[in-house]
Amino acid sequence: MSRVFLLSANVTTEPYPVYPLGMAVIAGALDQAGHQLRQFDFLAAGKSKAALRQALAEFAPEFVCLSLRNIDNVDSFGGEDDWYLAQARKLVQVVREATAATLIVGGPAFSIMPEAILDYLGADHGVVGEGERVLVQLLADLKAGRPAARLTSEAGAGLAGEEMAAPLLVPELVEFYRQQTGMVNLQSKRGCPFSCSYCTYPGLEGKRFRCRPAPAVVDDIKRLQAEHGIESLFFTDSIFNDPAGHYLAVAEEMIRRGVQLRWSAFFRPQGLGRSELALLKKAGLYALELGTDAASDATLAGLAKGFNFAEVEAVNRACVDEQLPCAHFVIFGGPGETEATVQEGLANLARLQHTVVFAFSGIRLLSKSPLHAQAIREGLVSADQSLLQPVYYYSPNVDRDVMNATIEESFRGRRDRIFPPSEGQKRMAVMHNFGYRGLLWDKLISFGRSRRRHGAGN
Known part of the structure; x- marks a missing residue:
């Protein structure tokens, strides 16, 4: 077996620091295969290159596996420091x-643009997609001197649920993220059958x-x-509430086995009523992050979301009735956006009570998304244009500066409406400095008036 050094390159803390679950899952698979491991989190190490050099020298690895979680922060207001590939290349140099x-x-x-990123970083090999089985085989081939492709990927439909490795966590890293956020991450499923155009x-x-x-x-x-x-805990599934109801089975199993744990997840704002939320709350759910993505029926259709704003409102009402904080993540400027839909969308969002809204401007184009093909058809980008550096989609029918100013004016004076994204970071930092841990945005919501309006327990 081999000595394998696993390196998490993620240093972003937006919206909060996230335990490197991908590295932990790979570590679980490699541990089961008998490899000697060292997991190193560059963020938890204080972004210290000296600490990284020392760890590499002490462990003397045969293989270094670099994990990339994000290309950038997908914020059109971001600067040069928010392009994480440049930081990753510096780690490669170290x-x-x-x-x-x-x-x-x-x-x-890495798996979004593997060829381009592999060339940019100058690594020897790349693993596309899930790596539990692929990486174990790649290490065996390299160790034995057998020829190995520069890029390898899992064949077929991927691992079945029961084949996915359990994460191997490092106590020191757990303590770091406990101090930062009070939570770690877990995945209950992979994949997504929906066809959101940017995703x-x-x-x-x-x-x-x-x-x-x-x-x-x-x-x-x-x-x-x-x-x-x-x-x-935070479940990192693409969405937690799958239509077949696996998420309810997880909640029921948590209740049956007496799990006492606070948890959150990312949800699709559709088909989620009070009965489902009551069960989830009984299992420990304390807040929901909703992938609403657009604020009018026209722009929801433009993103191929597959639901309308009335459904979003229904889910929001159910959350309020169950006294569960929820946050909507909404993007302005996507396909179908016009000056009129911006105004309509802001009016729709204003009707959402006892909730936080995080708004974004423009959509980061990624090469494996349908929106990229649409942008090429519309002449906004060329087919051969590199997307390594951030490129954002804006509807040809909106003026970006006017739209941003309109959003800012609509949100002005409301602590539960956040735009631009950096404003959220400022507010979260203040709460963190006062000793709060967790999602933090849920502290911006009060249900005092909702109890009087709806009646507790109704």
Whole structure:
């Protein structure tokens, strides 16, 4: 077996620091295969290159596996420091100077544009998509001197739910993220059958949900609690509330086994009523992040969301009635956006009570998304234009500056309406400095008036 150094390159803390789950899952698979491992999180190490050099020297790896979570922060207001590939290349330089080990790169960001990123970083090999099985085989081939492709990927439909490795967490890293956010991450399924025009999830994880057995998910939760004292969790599924109801089975299993844990997840704002929310709340759900994405029926259709704003309002009302904080993430400027839809969208958002809205301007174009093809058809980008550096889609029918000013004016004076995204970071930082941990945005919501209006327990 081999000595394998796993390196998480993610340093973003927006909207909050996130445990490097991808690295932990790969570590679980490699550990099961008998490899000697060292997991190194550049963020948790204080972004110290000296610490990275020392760790590499002490461990003396045969292979270094670099995990890329994000290309950039997908914020059109971002600057040069928000393009994370440049930072990753500096880490590659450190690795090359410190060791002669073979360098392999993977992760969700890498898998979006693998050829271009592999060339830019100058790594030896790349793993596209999920890597539990692929990386184990690649290491075996390289160790044995067998020829190996520069890029490798999982064949077929990918791992079945029961084949997905459980994450191998590092106590020191758990403590770092506990101090930062009070929570770690877990995945109950992969894939997404929906066709949102900007999204890369179906291309990365497949166009169907591959669900881990509910007992296995809860086994992981119980193990995280027993071994690491975890008290709060975030499910990193593309969306948690799949139409087939696997998410309800997970909640029911948590209740059946007496799991005492606060958790949150990313939800689709459709088909989620009070009965479902009541069950989830009983299982420990304390807040929902909603992929609303647009604020009018026209722009929802433009993004191929598959639901309308009336459904968004219904989910929001159900959250209020169940006293569950929710946050809507909304993008302005997408396909179908006009000056009229901006005004309509802001009026729609104003009707959402007891909720936080995070608004974004423009949509980061990614090469495996339908929106990229649309942008080429509309002449906004050329077919051969590189998307390594951020390029944003804006509807030809809006003036970007006027739209941004209109959003800012609509949100002015409201602590529960956040635009531009950097404003959210400022507010979260203040709460963090006062000792708050977790999602933080949920602290911006009060249900005092909703109890009087709706009646507690109705």
